[in-house]
Amino acid sequence: MNSISRGLRNAFRNPTRTISIVLILALSIGLIISMLAARHAVDEKISNVKSQVGNTVSISPAGVRGFEGGGTALTTNQLASVAKIANVTNVTKTLNDRLTTTTSNLVSGIEPGDLGTRRADQTGFSMPATPANNSNGTTAYNDSTSTTTIGRTFTMPVQIIGVSDVSQASTFGGSTITWKSGSVFDATKDENVAVIGTKIATKNNLSVGSTFTAYSTKVTVVGIYDAGTTFANNGVFMSLSALQRLSDQAGSVTSATAVVNSLDNLSAATTAIKNTLGSVADVTSSQDTANQLVQPLESVKSIALFSLIGAAIAGAVIVLLTMLMVVRERRREIGVLKAIGASKFSVIRQFVTESVTLMVLGLIIGLGIGVAAATPLTNMLVDNSSSSSQTATAGSRGTGFGMMRRNLAQIGQQTVGNIQASVGFDTIGYGILAAIIIAILGSAIPAYFISTIKPAEAMRNE
Numbered sequence: 425m426n427s428i429s430r431g432l433r434n435a436f437r438n439p440t441r442t443i444s445i446v447l448i449l450a451l452s453i454g455l456i457i458s459m460l461a462a463r464h465a466v467d468e469k470i471s472n473v474k475s476q477v478g479n480t481v482s483i484s485p486a487g488v489r490g491f492e493g494g495g496t497a498l499t500t501n502q503l504a505s506v507a508k509i510a511n512v513t514n515v516t517k518t519l520n521d522r523l524t525t526t527t528s529n530l531v532s533g534i535e536p537g538d539l540g541t542r543r544a545d546q547t548g549f550s551m552p553a554t555p556a557n558n559s560n561g562t563t564a565y566n567d568s569t570s571t572t573t574i575g576r577t578f579t580m581p582v583q584i585i586g587v588s589d590v591s592q593a594s595t596f597g598g599s600t601i602t603w604k605s606g607s608v609f610d611a612t613k614d615e616n617v618a619v620i621g622t623k624i625a626t627k628n629n630l631s632v633g634s635t636f637t638a639y640s641t642k643v644t645v646v647g648i649y650d651a652g653t654t655f656a657n658n659g660v661f662m663s664l665s666a667l668q669r670l671s672d673q674a675g676s677v678t679s680a681t682a683v684v685n686s687l688d689n690l691s692a693a694t695t696a697i698k699n700t701l702g703s704v705a706d707v708t709s710s711q712d713t714a715n716q717l718v719q720p721l722e723s724v725k726s727i728a729l730f731s732l733i734g735a736a737i738a739g740a741v742i743v744l745l746t747m748l749m750v751v752r753e754r755r756r757e758i759g760v761l762k763a764i765g766a767s768k769f770s771v772i773r774q775f776v777t778e779s780v781t782l783m784v785l786g787l788i789i790g791l792g793i794g795v796a797a798a799t800p801l802t803n804m805l806v807d808n809s810s811s812s813s814q815t816a817t818a819g820s821r822g823t824g825f826g827m828m829r830r831n832l833a834q835i836g837q838q839t840v841g842n843i844q845a846s847v848g849f850d851t852i853g854y855g856i857l858a859a860i861i862i863a864i865l866g867s868a869i870p871a872y873f874i875s876t877i878k879p880a881e882a883m884r885n886e
Contacts, residue, residue: 445742446789455732466802481707520583536580597656615663736858739866743783
């Protein structure tokens with residue numbers, strides 16, 4: 425009987441010990457497989473998050489801030505320079521304008537209400553807490569210096585937006601877009617066509633194929649969308665070039681978004697954009713918030729690595745201690761083998777075969793454990809690591825950029841969640857390789873030292 429067959433037989437020499445060792449090794453190997461799968465899945469998710477979430481730079485004319493700012497529009501030539509900056513993959517340009525009763529026949533789908541009529545105080549006086557109602561159906565706001573009258577027929581303006589890219593739902597103000605009828609236009613063409621929100625469509629009795637007037641020009645409705653909010657559904661969208669032409673604002677851009685190929689390059693790209701545009705633009709990014717989204721995943725990678733190393737060390741120690749115990753029990757047997765001419769290599773090979781046999785049995789069971797536990801363990805680690813980040817984000821208050829940060833955080837948490845840690849052939853291959861190395865090293869070392877003993881000494885000690 426050669427050393428390999430003896431090793432295979434000896435693996436089952438003590439059934440109770442064999443079962444115990446195999447189960448312990450299976451748990452160790454299962455954890456190794458799970459952590460390998462977790463690291464692989466998290467690596468892919470980090471790359472995905474870095475290329476899709478928080479990798480944008482917002483560009484606006486210096487001083488622009490909704491109704492309370494000013495500034496001068498940027499130009500397409502200025503933004504063409506931004507598009508040439510390293511790591512910038514795309515620049516989406518936008519032109520915002522308002523349609524009033526003098527420039528369009530459209531009526532806003534949103535009533536002004538109390539918030540809308542508060543703009544009456546723009547003349548600079550303080551409005552009283554309780555306005556006086558006039559007999560002619562208007563509301564008067566009085567102080568010691570002036571009186572301003574707002575008619576009950578006050579109508580909100582309609583926001584019209586020219587865009588250079590219609591591929592993202594966020595262009596229309598929503599996280600998802602439902603097309604109620606028709607479809608979006610080709611943003612690369614200068615045509616008198618537009619898509620409108622459901623509020624505008626309902627208020628003005630418009631459908632696909634209908635026309636409305638804007639800047640003394642008939643514009644055809646080609647699509648009606650639902651972005652999920654009242655404000656977003658009150659919008660009118662055209663191609664950027666069409667709105668620039670109709671509104672007599674050739675080359676003008678009121679906002680832009682630069683997409684960077686990875687979060688890793690966001691800081692450098694933001695600095696380059698600021699240097700390129702100078703003082704004519706306000707340039708902001710969500711670097712800190714985006715980093716907070718990636719941080720939990722980086723933590724999971726570290727945890728998975730430490731767990732992987734720990735499981736491998738545990739497996740090696742189990743094999744080492746087991747084989748130390750085995751070789752000490754078989755000193756007499758080893759002495760007999762040496763006496764009848766067995767070489768050191770033959771003795772080592774016998775014990776390595778026994779160790780590998782036990783490891784293979786543990787590997788078969790461990791693969792099942794690893795495949796079943798990979799996804800639950802990964803998501804548990806991600807959820808635990810994300811909890812502190814979510815708490816910090818929830819504590820944020822305010823509007824403007826703070827609101828953008830919270831929206832980004834919500835999108836990021838949705839992206840980070842539900843990681844599927846699939847166990848592929850590469851993961852299985854690494855797991856098998858690790859198990860074999862552990863088995864060989866854990867058994868070869870004690871087998872080598874015991875194989876150096878002289879037969880007479882082994883027999884005498886027994």
